[in-house]
Amino acid sequence: LAKTTQPISMDSYEGQEVNITCSHNNIATNDYITWYQQFPSQGPRFIIQGYKTKVTNEVASLFIPADRKSSTLSLPRVSLSDTAVYYCLVRSSGGSYIPTFGRGTSLIVHP
Amino acid sequence: NAGVTQTPKFQVLKTGQSMTLQCAQDMNHNSMYWYRQDPGMGLRLIYYSASEGTTDKGEVPNGYNVSRLNKREFSLRLESAAPSQTSVYFCASSHAKGDTEAFFGQGTRLTVV
Numbered sequence: 001l002a003k004t005t006q007p008i009s010m011d012s013y014e015g016q017e018v019n020i021t022c023s024h025n026n027i028a029t030n031d032y033i034t035w036y037q038q039f040p041s042q043g044p045r046f047i048i049q050g051y052k053t054k055v056t057n058e059v060a061s062l063f064i065p066a067d068r069k070s071s072t073l074s075l076p077r078v079s080l081s082d083t084a085v086y087y088c089l090v091r092s093s094g095g096s097y098i099p100t101f102g103r104g105t106s107l108i109v110h111p
Numbered sequence: 112n113a114g115v116t117q118t119p120k121f122q123v124l125k126t127g128q129s130m131t132l133q134c135a136q137d138m139n140h141n142s143m144y145w146y147r148q149d150p151g152m153g154l155r156l157i158y159y160s161a162s163e164g165t166t167d168k169g170e171v172p173n174g175y176n177v178s179r180l181n182k183r184e185f186s187l188r189l190e191s192a193a194p195s196q197t198s199v200y201f202c203a204s205s206h207a208k209g210d211t212e213a214f215f216g217q218g219t220r221l222t223v224v
Contacts, residue, residue: 100156103152
């Protein structure tokens with residue numbers, strides 16, 4: 001299982017774009033990159049997944065370079081409500097995957 | 112659509128007491144999971160159930176037992192609570208082991224004194 005590394009914390013201000021990078025040097029060919037978001041006092045929720053290049057949804061964009069050894073979660077024009085912990089997970093497309101969470105990145109958005 | 116429901120939301124136990132945390136999902140998911148989260152830490156897997164009738168240990172199973180009562184329900188039991196088990200417990204479910212998205216409950220905040 002590929003190990004992931006991401007910054008422990010980040011600070012931003014309302015209206016800015018935030019980019020959180022995750023390193024996964026040992027990612028395997030069949031692995032996908034998945035991101036979860038956890039608000040205080042709530043369980044995590046899935047926000048986006050990708051395999052390569054770029055994926056965008058109503059919450060975020062996910063950029064994955066050709067070598068797939070890292071990925072960047074991009075949150076456009078953050079607001080105070082984006083203050084949360086963001087987790088990067090690598091999952092296999094096979095059947096043995098169990099969601100495994102590291103410490104995540106604690107994002108604090110300031111007024 | 113309730114999703115994943117955990118009860119209770121808060122609990123205080125004395126050392127040595129026992130209790131069962133309940134979890135139910137209404138999404139017809141096959142796989143269910145129990146995690147604990149300590150301050151400033153990520154979620155650590157305690158036990159999981161890939162399908163009805165099966166359970167397996169996760170990263171931190173000591174001091175816990177689980178029961179997959181049916182497809183909907185997956186309970187976590189503390190037989191003799193210890194202060195080290197003070198934590199927030201999350202139950203989650205997914206359609207199948209390896210599925211993209213796991214859905215989480217709101218958590219149970221447990222304090223053992």
